[in-house]
Amino acid sequence: MPLIKSISGIRGTIGDKPGENLTPADVEKFTAAFAVLLLENYSGNNGNPKMVVGRDGRTSGENIRDIVVMTLNHLGVDVVDLGLSTTPTVEIAVKMENAVGGIIITASHNPADWNALKLLNNQGEFISAEMGNKVLEYAEKKMDLSAGRQAKAILNDSYLQKHIDIILNYPLVNAKAIAKKNFKVVVDAINSTGAIYVPALLKALGVKEIIVLNGEVSGKFAHNPEPLPEHLTQLSNEVVKQKADLGIAVDPDVDRLCFICEDGSMFGEEYTLVAVADYVLGEKAGNTVSNMSSTKALKELTLKHGGQYFPSSVGEVNVVNKMKEVNAVIGGEGNGGIIVPDLHYGRDALIGIGLFLSHLANYKKGIKSLRSLYPDYFISKNKIELQKSIDVKSVFEKIKKKYKKNPINTDDGLKIEFDNDWVHLRTSNTEPIIRIYAESDFETKANNIAMQLMRDIKESM
Numbered sequence: 001m002p003l004i005k006s007i008s009g010i011r012g013t014i015g016d017k018p019g020e021n022l023t024p025a026d027v028e029k030f031t032a033a034f035a036v037l038l039l040e041n042y043s044g045n046n047g048n049p050k051m052v053v054g055r056d057g058r059t060s061g062e063n064i065r066d067i068v069v070m071t072l073n074h075l076g077v078d079v080v081d082l083g084l085s086t087t088p089t090v091e092i093a094v095k096m097e098n099a100v101g102g103i104i105i106t107a108s109h110n111p112a113d114w115n116a117l118k119l120l121n122n123q124g125e126f127i128s129a130e131m132g133n134k135v136l137e138y139a140e141k142k143m144d145l146s147a148g149r150q151a152k153a154i155l156n157d158s159y160l161q162k163h164i165d166i167i168l169n170y171p172l173v174n175a176k177a178i179a180k181k182n183f184k185v186v187v188d189a190i191n192s193t194g195a196i197y198v199p200a201l202l203k204a205l206g207v208k209e210i211i212v213l214n215g216e217v218s219g220k221f222a223h224n225p226e227p228l229p230e231h232l233t234q235l236s237n238e239v240v241k242q243k244a245d246l247g248i249a250v251d252p253d254v255d256r257l258c259f260i261c262e263d264g265s266m267f268g269e270e271y272t273l274v275a276v277a278d279y280v281l282g283e284k285a286g287n288t289v290s291n292m293s294s295t296k297a298l299k300e301l302t303l304k305h306g307g308q309y310f311p312s313s314v315g316e317v318n319v320v321n322k323m324k325e326v327n328a329v330i331g332g333e334g335n336g337g338i339i340v341p342d343l344h345y346g347r348d349a350l351i352g353i354g355l356f357l358s359h360l361a362n363y364k365k366g367i368k369s370l371r372s373l374y375p376d377y378f379i380s381k382n383k384i385e386l387q388k389s390i391d392v393k394s395v396f397e398k399i400k401k402k403y404k405k406n407p408i409n410t411d412d413g414l415k416i417e418f419d420n421d422w423v424h425l426r427t428s429n430t431e432p433i434i435r436i437y438a439e440s441d442f443e444t445k446a447n448n449i450a451m452q453l454m455r456d457i458k459e460s461m
Contacts, residue, residue, distance in 0.1 A: 005136055006429040007129050007315045011107050011116030014060045022115055027064050031071040031103065033138035034119050037131070038100045039075065048078045048151050052093045054085030055105035056252045057192035059219040060115045064105050068117070069153045079153040084193050084217060086254035087118065088348035089163045094124035095344070096162065106253035109226035110430065112219060125345050126317040160197060163350060164204045170343055172283055173354040177361035179206020184244040186211045188235040190225050191218045192252035201350050205357060211242055227251055227258045227336060229266045236264040246360070246367045250349045256336040257349035259356065261368040269336040270295040274374050276338050276352055277330045279359035281305035286329030289322045291315070292415050293424045293437045294334030297375050313412035315429050320345045334379070380446040382454060383433040390461055392427055392434065398460040399425065399453070423449050425457070
């Protein structure tokens with residue numbers, strides 16, 4: 001499996017062939033390249049530069065952490081090591097530590113045999129495409145890893161509580177209302193750091209009855225870690241069995257979030273952002289942003305609240321850039337990613353939980369009833385694996401020609417509109433695949449649109 005180098009970081013399967021798997025040599029090379037790039041703009045007036053490092057629960061995480069820390073120390077960079085942490089926690093820590101950047105060791109929703117280096121700038125935000133290209137350029141150079149000065153690594157386990165405190169102090173998080181509801185919650189922690197962070201947050205919010213599934217931080221995921229309906233049957237069944245008020249699922253690095261209703265049905269990962277945005281927009285007016293592969297329900301909701309909706313290309317950094325451009329008060333991605341800009345510019349399942357439970361507590365009815373407030377659009381999510389020989393640009397050009405009479409957006413792959421429906425085709429930032437997402441008001445119609453485009457792709461290869 002070739003290494004995937006994108007705005008989502010350097011990721012690949014763990015293996016022993018440099019350049020084709022994520023090997024120790026690759027970890028050292030890309031860590032050094034990133035650090036050297038950051039150090040170019042460091043004045044050195046305040047002692048050693050500092051970087052924040054954290055990892056999810058994968059079995060490969062500790063070894064990769066050791067290589068990352070050693071490489072940074074050799075370059076004269078002090079490391080604040082958060083140990084087992086979450087992506088949003090590392091993002092917050094970068095700013096609080098006045099660090100020059102951060103590295104999160106996680107492959108997010110990818111299976112257990114994957115890992116990655118997610119790279120953050122000094123604002124705790126994912127680096128730009130331009131900066132990413134420079135990292136790749138520097139990685140091909142021979143670099144001296146001896147800085148000539150001593151550097152250290154310090155384990156700092158205080159950021160779990162710091163992150164929770166920031167959420168509790170956020171004006172729209174109503175811990176009193178949540179505690180008053182006496183929610184019973186089942187959490188699927190997928191054998192990663194969500195097992196540490198999510199129950200701790202729920203307790204701080206006043207939730208007393210918490211059942212945790214897959215709560216051992218072993219990195220041996222009990223099921224496919226992407227929080228999609230087909231992977232959440234255990235959680236769904238347990239919510240019904242425990243007569244719980246709701247279920248919560250996160251991915252291994254806790255930046256994606258979805259909910260299960262009290263009857264075991266899916267709230268829908270697309271509607272995590274919709275529900276949170278509904279709550280936020282009800283408290284303060286403003287604009288919203290989501291990527292092109294997300295449900296049109298957010299646009300409709302935003303207009304209803306008197307705001308403006310803006311689409312972005314897929315990828316957290318693209319969503320963040322658009323949010324800054326249009327001064328959005330809430331944004332994110334339809335995969336359950338919530339970005340609250342006045343907290344920090346990163347997808348954060350923990351603030352998402354705080355806001356969603358505040359919304360549910362204020363609503364005074366159950367989560368299934370809350371879901372009924374929003375439209376029943378369906379997104380059919382599919383993918384086609386890519387072989388190295390496939391020319392994706394040529395494939396997309398053929399499809400664009402076939403559907404030239406339809407409205408087409410080419411900002412991020414191909415998005416084709418069919419009256420009130422749409423289909424979005426794009427190569428993934430995280431896997432060697434083409435994603436095919438189609439939305440309609442009927443499941444069969446969305447599936448049919450997606451299947452037709454998948455046939456078109458295969459015929460064009």
